[in-house]
Amino acid sequence: MKITPILVVDAIEPSLKFWVDKLGFEKTIEVPEGDKLGFVLLQKDGMEVMLQSRESIRKDVGGASAAVLELGSSLYIEVDDFGDALQREGRRSAGAGTRDVLRHARNLRPRAGPPCNRFRGT
16 A cells, blocks of 8 residues: 655645755656646655645546645555455445545544644544
8 A cells, every 4th residue: 555645735836845955855747737837746765745736626626626625635545456445444346435535535624733734534
């Protein structure tokens, strides 16, 4: 299993100064959005972080964008065997598992504390 955070930003280019110039991440994938970047994948020492602009999210998910943008971040989760993951959850189809993932994602809310991405289920 691999989990990669997707951080929502107003604009990617200013964020790159922090992630690339200061922390030493390498930009391995970039997707343009008009004359700016809409998405980037950053990697360093086996770690990954994805940055996606608000505008890119609005275009990607349309009517659901308000819920996604409210969270400020999400997780991209890769599993080796999706069927096995569903079975361990007691599910038989991707539909049921997908509904659970979406329900849990809607229940994440920022938790009070220092400025970092900490979330709790509600």
